[in-house]
Amino acid sequence: GQQLNQSPQSMFIQEGEDVSMNCTSSSIFNTWLWYKQDPGEGPVLLIALYKAGELTSNGRLTAQFGITRKDSFLNISASIPSDVGIYFCAGNTGFQKLVFGTGTRLLVSP
Amino acid sequence: EAQVTQNPRYLITVTGKKLTVTCSQNMNHEYMSWYRQDPGLGLRQIYYSMNVEVTDKGDVPEGYKVSRKEKRNFPLILESPSPNQTSLYFCASRTQGLTEQYFGPGTRLTVT
Numbered sequence: 001g002q003q004l005n006q007s008p009q010s011m012f013i014q015e016g017e018d019v020s021m022n023c024t025s026s027s028i029f030n031t032w033l034w035y036k037q038d039p040g041e042g043p044v045l046l047i048a049l050y051k052a053g054e055l056t057s058n059g060r061l062t063a064q065f066g067i068t069r070k071d072s073f074l075n076i077s078a079s080i081p082s083d084v085g086i087y088f089c090a091g092n093t094g095f096q097k098l099v100f101g102t103g104t105r106l107l108v109s110p
Numbered sequence: 111e112a113q114v115t116q117n118p119r120y121l122i123t124v125t126g127k128k129l130t131v132t133c134s135q136n137m138n139h140e141y142m143s144w145y146r147q148d149p150g151l152g153l154r155q156i157y158y159s160m161n162v163e164v165t166d167k168g169d170v171p172e173g174y175k176v177s178r179k180e181k182r183n184f185p186l187i188l189e190s191p192s193p194n195q196t197s198l199y200f201c202a203s204r205t206q207g208l209t210e211q212y213f214g215p216g217t218r219l220t221v222t
Contacts, residue, residue: 033209042202044213045212048210088153090211097158098209102152
């Protein structure tokens, strides 16, 4: 099955730093979603993007739908320890199926 | 509270012993699906259902069965589990026509 290329695979940062991660695909997507998964829990939806070029914020999180519709970016500003987890991107090609990235594991040092 | 529930959360079983993992959602969602999550492989779809009595294979359906007799429930059945089905399983649901998918808390299955 198709998967998205997500990078970086992992990040270890200091509290207060900003974080950036991205997803790329060879296919065009109609929708991009960003999820966070805490240890031992299911993924929780953070941000949904519907239009190329769209920039959407949710608190300290900002995500963008790439102009080419083949990529998306997630930024976290002023990271805190509870930001620790795995962040997944997911894309919808319009055929009812959601394709997931392989995840970015974020560790935050106090 | 709107949610997707799964049971059991943890299960250790032996090869060949049939098991069922239940999934239920209270959001009246038409679309439900099952994923497995393995290290380095991300989330892979096993089966999905677009409505009652309508199910279809995802990317990794071998060794699994599903049924959708009621809108709210979507059980995952392993008729004869094998060790390569040891994984973390997630059920998810969403409204037809929308992309936002909501996940259950996960079921960690170990097959020895």
